[in-house]
Amino acid sequence: MRIDLLTLFPEFFASPLSQSMLQRAQAQGAVTYRVVNLRDYAGDRHQVTDDRPFGGGPGMVMKIEPLAAAIRAARQADPQTRVILLSPSGSRFNQAKARELAGYPHLLLICGHYEGVDDRIHFYIDEELSIGDYILTGGEIPALMVVDAVTRLLPGVLGGEGATEEESFQEGLLEYPHYTRPRVFEGHEVPPVLLEGDHQRIARWRRRQALARTVRRRPDLLARARLSQADREFIKSLALSQAEDR
Numbered sequence: 001m002r003i004d005l006l007t008l009f010p011e012f013f014a015s016p017l018s019q020s021m022l023q024r025a026q027a028q029g030a031v032t033y034r035v036v037n038l039r040d041y042a043g044d045r046h047q048v049t050d051d052r053p054f055g056g057g058p059g060m061v062m063k064i065e066p067l068a069a070a071i072r073a074a075r076q077a078d079p080q081t082r083v084i085l086l087s088p089s090g091s092r093f094n095q096a097k098a099r100e101l102a103g104y105p106h107l108l109l110i111c112g113h114y115e116g117v118d119d120r121i122h123f124y125i126d127e128e129l130s131i132g133d134y135i136l137t138g139g140e141i142p143a144l145m146v147v148d149a150v151t152r153l154l155p156g157v158l159g160g161e162g163a164t165e166e167e168s169f170q171e172g173l174l175e176y177p178h179y180t181r182p183r184v185f186e187g188h189e190v191p192p193v194l195l196e197g198d199h200q201r202i203a204r205w206r207r208r209q210a211l212a213r214t215v216r217r218r219p220d221l222l223a224r225a226r227l228s229q230a231d232r233e234f235i236k237s238l239a240l241s242q243a244e245d246r
């Protein structure tokens, strides 16, 4: 896969893309990252990429011409390019979207800045993604999050860990808690069940921990989780014991 990043701050990506897993993925040939400076597509001498908003108001707006020129160049080089704008107004990026994007041969991730992008960008992009409901200074960190989430799903990355394993894992619940040595740290003990060697009891304990954590922290996940009858009964017993707590 190839991932192009279009940005006004190309230096932003130098270090993250040369670290750990992303670097290894690139060295293995699973992915090629290319950072493109939007300023290179600003035709005028002063290479202006933003301007004041029509209709007035605070801040600056990213101009359409450099964006359209950069997108056109990418599509001309490869008509199969999937063009994605990172923007606070996009639909929410999630694991299902990461899996979908991992199936494209070529992504172009566009990082916005200033108060926003001239809205006519919508005639040139395929989709618009947000990473969540908080305001950042630009689309660079969101683009890196997409890069990271997509790259780890590519065949051969991380020793063959793929999307299939991913999907079945814990069936949409939060993970159970993990522990390693020492058995006691500053008075905090590892749960004894993990030291007793009864693998059936351990599996049941872990499942119940995952269920209890999900109920308390991310109840929104339960609607889509794959739950057995035993799981449902355990959750019901949790609800009852929580009611008794009050």
Ligand code: 9D3
Pocket (backbone or CB within 6 Å): 086, 087, 088, 111, 112, 113, 114, 115, 116, 129, 130, 131, 132, 133, 134, 135, 136, 137, 138, 139, 140, 142
């Ligand atoms: C004043 C209105 N703002 C929208 C809420 C304008 C605005 C703020 C911040 C426009 C762009 C930005 C920079 N953020 C992104 O480009 C961005 C983003 C984000 O801020 N939150 C979550 N996901 C994303 S993806 C790109």
